[in-house]
Amino acid sequence: MRFTSVDFLLFLAIAASIFRVIPAAWRAAYVLIASYAFYCTTSPRGAIALAAATLFTYAGALWCERLQGTSRAFALTTAIVGVLVAYLMFFKLVVFVPHQGITSWIVPLGISYYSFKLISYVLDVYWGKMPAARRLIPFAAYVAFFPQILAGPIQRSDDFLSQIGNGQTVLPAILRIAWGLAKKLIVADHLATAVNYVYAHVSGLHGGWWIGFYIWPLQLYADFSALTDIAIGTGRLFGVVGPENFDRPFNSTSISEYWRRWHMSFTNWLADYLFMPLRMATRKLGNVGLVMSITINTVAIGLWHGIAWGYFIFGILHSIFISFEALTAKRRKRLSKQHPEWEPARNVLGWFMTFHLVCFALVFFRAETVSDALYLLRHVASHVADFRGIFEPEGLNSARAFLIGLLGYALLELCERYRPDRWLAQIRLSGPRYLRWSLYASTALVLVIGFALLVATSGEPKNPFVYAIF
Amino acid sequence: MTETIEQRLNRVFQEIFDDDSLEIRPEMTADDVDGWDSITHIVLIAAVEREFKVDFTTAEVTGLKNVGDLIALIEKKTSK
Structure with missing residues (x-):
């Protein structure tokens, strides 16, 4: 189901x-x-x-x-x-x-x-x-x-x-589920069709490979975090508040920070039950032990998704990124202490680098084959404006639908910065029972009507969640 | 005068996190120290082991909640 x-x-x-x-x-x-x-x-x-x-x-x-x-x-x-x-x-x-x-x-x-x-x-x-x-x-x-x-x-x-x-806690639960459904159906699914098209025709495109590079990570985030939103909201209806999984990961200024903000319940799990014991076992080997533990950990992250070369390369790339950060941490810290005036530039550069490295590794994660991934990476910067061939004139894959997805994504980032659902959920409802429950019922009704409208206008949601297969 | 465990530990912290102004407190956690993450944590643990000539087990290390716990663990290990 x-x-x-x-x-x-x-x-x-x-x-x-x-x-x-x-x-x-x-x-x-x-x-x-x-x-x-x-x-x-x-x-x-x-x-x-x-x-x-x-x-x-x-x-x-x-x-x-x-x-x-x-x-x-x-x-x-x-x-x-x-x-x-x-x-x-x-x-x-x-x-x-x-x-x-x-x-x-x-x-x-x-x-x-x-x-x-x-x-x-x-x-x-x-x-x-x-x-x-x-x-x-x-x-x-x-x-x-x-x-x-x-x-x-x-x-x-x-x-x-x-x-x-x-x-159960009703209002926060319904709001969280609604938030997840909106993210999935308005943002993720509208971006997915273009991304899917790019990855299905990597070597046959005339241009627009950047969609596979820049938009795929946004789709994945909207899709996967929506799944978590629905899971957490649903859990609350049964009295259990689950752990958070995402903390605006694309705002990270380093890869290590990114992994503390992306799929957190999973990476925290690995940090405690794989990385920590590995580090304890290799702690006397110095930096060799450190790099070894990081590599085993990130390759495990990759292969957990499935046994394939793309996932393996994804893991190796992140092991290189994180090892580099860990081995240069002290030097970088000293440098930033000597030059506090560089701090704003350092943050912008850190963010820029992190986002691009994350996108780079995710191409291997998504592409059907490694050669597809390499082909796409070689062409990212070519024929940037020639992406019209990717869109069908009608339907969920129209340029208009893609634009809705992009605007939706911008709104998503803005909302997650200020979390309107949290302060809405904090409203203490007092008053007679029938009044409270009328509100719950009408919120749920709005949710169902909104859902029905989305299904009616965009066809039955046909994109399964990306992470539902892992 | 010999250094207390806390003073020696403070020295290790300053060295690992490269911060001479760092002053440890028993209730201090990883959130309070810039750069204290899962990667530097075991670097810190290994340095503590060297300083106090003790060996920790994985179970002992996973049980640590704050600096106070670490001090208590060192006391337990060194008094044997």
Whole structure:
């Protein structure tokens, strides 16, 4: 079930209404049932794998806790994490070798996300950061939580378990969902058609390759952050506030800063559970250890999206960028202290460089083949104005639609700077119940009408979320 | 007079973050120090290990919440 489908909005309306009226003690169990119901609409077989992985990890963590302090705890933790990583890797690899007679295998939905939740949970228990969950139902709800299962954000178990059972917050939730739908349908989808066209005809274009270079990252951001907005808003309807995933990443002035502001729940996860242990293991190797850890980490980021050369090159490029920044950090800091008057110029240059390097690496991420990526990069600056061939005269791929997408993107950046949804959500609603609920209902109605209008004017939203496949 | 743990640690911080005016406080976190991120964190940890001739485990390092925790950990390790 897609987040931008009418089916999903209906499912959500019914599930959230029932959540409101059931006793607080049943909420965790209810969220669990709703999550598995959601999961089964797409992948009933995957639900069995999900349940098995959940039970395996639940029991494993309890056992691990009992062995805590003994040498066997390390062996057991390694074994559990090893099984979970193998489980993830198996399905990631299966997708890319369809000719080996295992095409009937279906990759369990959301496996990239829920296996990360399971791995960090086991490590948290092993490191003594939290006790192993005693109650199976809230834990299983954590793993299967439907707002987060398709594409995150990756919430930590202690954060989730401390919130499950809370009541819903309606207005901030609806506003956040509306914000996400608008970003997806008005900005991302209007930009997507031109970007898709460029990447589908890289060597056949007469010009306009810059769209693949500059506009693709904007589309990806609008698309992926919309998915997170909908996930966080939906989570709030079930009492759980998930972690943020983006903090206006294209305003970063360095690549390291960019990674602290892009897909944050994922990069923070890697920083804690991959980079930190790697750095601890290599800390006596000096800069060699540092570069090695950075490279393993960024290549893991790339290959997590799938096993392909483009993702690998994407990871290697970021490893070069981040290593360069880390190795020159002290020198650059000293230089900027000696010349404080350069600060504004340094920020502008830092922003310019960062944005271009991010775009550069993302071309490899998006292009069908590495040679397509290289072709596009070689032609970025040629025939810049000759992009009319990319647009069809009518439909979602018209020049007008593209312009709507661009203007929408500008508005998006402006809104995210001032976050109108946050102060709107902070309005304390007092007054009789019927008045509050009339407001909630009318907000939801506006959302549904707006959605219907968008669908009616631009055709059924046909672009799936980019990150829904990872 | 011998230096206290806090004074020695302060020296390590000043050296790693290249800032002679840096004064550590127990409640200080990575957010309070310019340049203290996941990359410099372990550089700092390795320098602390060298200074105090101790060895930390990954579990100990992940449990640190602020400078106070780090001081407490050093005290625990050096008093053994």
